[in-house]
Amino acid sequence: MVGSEHIEMIPTPAKKVWSAEVNGTPVEVLVASNAVLLDVLRDKVGTLGVKRGCDLGTCGCCTVMIDGTPRLSCLCLAGQVQDSAITTVEGLADGAHLAPIQSCFAEYGGSQCGFCTPGFLISAQALLNENDSPTDKEIACAIEGNLCRCTGYQQIIDSIQGAAAIHRGEVEAAKPASDPHPDPHPEGPEEPNMPPGHAR
Amino acid sequence: MNMSGGYRQQPGGSGQTTRKDGKRVAGKQSFPPPGSGGSRPHMTPRDLDYIPESVGGKEEQPAGSHIHDRVRTGTTVGKEIPLVDSNAKVTGQAWYGDDVRLPNEIIGKILRSPHHYARIKSIDTSKVEALPGVLAVATGEDSPHRFGVLPVTKDEHAMAVEKVRHVGDLVACVAAIDEATAMQALNLFEIEWEILDPVFDPKKGLEDAEEPIHWRGKYHLSKTNVQKRVFQEFGDRSLVEKPLAESHGKWSMAGVHHGFTEPHAVVAHWGPNGRLQLYTPQQVPHYTHRALSTVLDVPMHQINVIRTFVGGGFGGKSDPFPHEMCAAILARKSGRPVRITFDREEVYWINRGRHPSHIEVKMTADDEARISGFDIDALIDGGGFASFGHVTSYYNGVLATAPYELGSFHYTGARVWTNKPASGAMRGHGAVNTRCAVEVGLDEMAESMQVDPIDLRLANLLPPHSRTISGFRITSNGMREALEKVREGSNWDEKFRQLPLGKGIGIGCGFFISGSGLPIHWDPNRFPHATVHMQVDMDGGVTVHTGAADIGQGSTTAVAQVVSEVLALPIEMIHVRSHESDTSPVDLGSYSSRVTFMNANAAIRAALEIREQLLNAAWEILGYHPDNLVLNDRRIYYKHDPAIGVSYLKALHKAQEDKGSLIASGAYRSPPMGGVHKGAAAGLAPAYSFSAYVAEVDVDVETGIIRCTDVWAAHDCGKALNPMAVKGQIIGSCHMGLGQVLSEKMVYGRTGHLQNANLLEYKIPSVHEMPNVEPIIIESCDPEGPFGAKEAGEGPLLPILPAVVNAVYDAVGIRLRNLPLTPDVVFKGIEKMLKEMKIDDPEDLPSPRLTHSPLQSTLVARAQEHKVRDKARQRTEDTSPYVNGVLFGFDPTIPLEDQVEGWRTATEPNPEQLAELGLAGRAWLKKEQREMGGGN
């Protein structure tokens, strides 16, 4: 952008209908034939959870799963992935029930500022889909394309190990706060061993 | 159904609302309780493990008790809990700058300078305006007012007025219906330039220039590019004569960038009533608020600054930025919401990273291995604008005055403008580079005295509740414990100077402010540092309004935690609102590690007010005085019989009877502190954090590649409100500091051009470069911190640099003073050494070994004595005064000036000193314009 020599804009490329299955829902949008997948997802499909950190394939914030494989959406033309199944961070949870990888990132401190988190979640989920007992080294290899400036990665690895344990069925996943849980004692909690007749 | 008593419309009666035949009894309608007492059916018993022993709990307090102990309820403080906004982050719902999409938005783009230094003779925008799809164009003419983060150095414009000062400086901006059109429009500006002579080397900046980058009128230093010069001298300089050991190091440290993952982005929109809504990922929204008001010429109340989620800040999002002004100007012109998002390159053009520095440190130790003198000279490269630089110039010196007791301290600093992107504040602001130089110097002195560097440190520490040589008030101090813990954890005594060639271990310490004692924009006696508002409505949820900007460090969580702790409510009942300047009280924002200390303190005060109202209501219901009541998990009950109690909700509703929702406001202000000399306020803080790290490295002697394998990282954060978050900060700091010491560097080429403005060539450590970090939390229980807490966000970065540099020496026996220690730097160092020692094979290099001198046992004995002294002082069993100088035999009760001839506190050099000043000190050879009779 800096510099006096600017390239004249090439005439606007033709628009095409782009279709894919994003997070389980079929979408069809009109995009330029040279549109980049990241732009299409953010600007047309509206999955703003896919983040743009660099646009150059260097940060991994834009990672999405394409037919099960994590890929950098900033380095991918939309046309290349026509009609594929795309999963973004928005597609990980089952309704309000967070995927284990999501709740573990919260629980183990895998997310500080959170900007890198969507990319890490996708990379990690892709790993766990293949391998539910990864070693720390395998995890490191799976997330080597993702940059995190806040956490120093250690708690991210812990989070992924935590999620792996849930995947293996060793630990139970937490229930979301939005599940109906009517208040059994609307006025407040009971003292467990309260003798009868005392004010609640 | 009878919804139990207590909520009848009219008093009296049995609560029976229906007759036997099913008809309703008139006037006896019952209401369901408005709200709930939370989600769990039973009160959880008091968690004694998280209630301090001083108030009958089981939480140990080796560092003594705290005034907040009595309001501990064992609810959340000290527990590892997820950040309260983490679910937004893991579901992709967190909205960062570029995620704000307003209906009808248009896209703004910025035209940046292609020249390092040039005068703008004319700008022709007619072709831009004629391009279909362009809706607004703005240039410097639209923004004549200056702004800047510090009121004393406002030297920025939204867009260049008169001249551009670095490549990438803002020249003009345009808003168009889409990005492609806006980009195309940037090509159509026609600008006539007059190229000026740029300055890139900060050393050149000290000399008179044809045309200085900025002009400060009568305060301008001759015709140089010096923005700020500092001189400080404390103590007795005669102590440095006849030293037993000396260290003299000249450092050159490259500039580094914050490297946050979220590029800057801003959305501006003038609402229907002519009010500006500005969405921006800001650490310091309030300063942006002020600057916008100045630049746009509208009153502050007409602006609502909305802080979006911030994708990492580290100091890099704490200036009011020109692009924020541009968006507002374009939005005003076009009448539509304007979004500007940076690409990664632009992030580097706006910079504000750590200053490239030339630092010279001379230090001496006397025959008892006491540190008799620190002599620091720091020349820092400020780039094109002042930013936080005024403060940085001080911090480079004054933040080295602790944790050691010094015989004398001498500092000269200068910050110069150069034609590069502006440097600014970055995690560990101003303290990092000198700290590294000083800690390596200590290592070198220990080497020449043949003592263990940890024992040297342990025998020279300032105790808790003391004063530094520059007059800073130290309260809690966990330095000693931190050193002991890392020594033990790393197995130091078995490894230091005993590892084979190529393997090394090193130590480094840190000292940092926990909140700056002076609010930048106002007199601390007139307004508090931080304010928190709180509201509790019928439903029982607590809404907390604070301006604290959560940038990922978890400030929102910290505030929620302390409120939850005081009111004994589950954390999900606390809702923190901190995004909008319309609804949150003015706050200075997230910088200088102030948020936990100041905002949490303010929040505690507000919560205490609410607590009192609840207790009074419970008193009325139960008949027991609040002193005899206990708050625990949504209940208030009689201390001696938990069965006699009332639910939180019932007490709340009682308290609300006459006034509706409960409102409280809490504020924090730091106590009056510090000396009166010029610059005394710089580095002043209500508390300080301390840290000590041991790093272990592998150095490949053939290639010079350094790998840091393990780090033991002890940080004294007073009290870990949320240990998980503290550990995250420690590990994250290690990561960032490792980057600076091993690989990160802003590379300015021969022509002064920034060559690596992207994340590929700007080398941030990836997961593979991360060592195992063992975070060790030290809790020294600060008397004024919230529940004893101090900062944990910046201080932990400092020690990693010197620890690694010292470890490299331990591994291969060379002291390197050019950061970062990239393989080529290390390789050159090894080559030089091979030549000097006439060795061919690097594998034959000797690795440093240590035989203790007799001094070692003196030090160990002194450290032992001091340990006892420190413990008594920490627990305030010993409250005698202690000032820096006692170690040298001075009496702390008499001013040192009266005891020692030659004890000085000076902020300007003596004429006879002028000849011997260091590099930066030479700025003192120049005169200000007013002294030269010129300037305006």
Ligand code: FES
């Ligand atoms: S935005 Fe795709 S890798 Fe950075």
Ligand code: FES
């Ligand atoms: S959490 Fe901030 S970049 Fe990873």
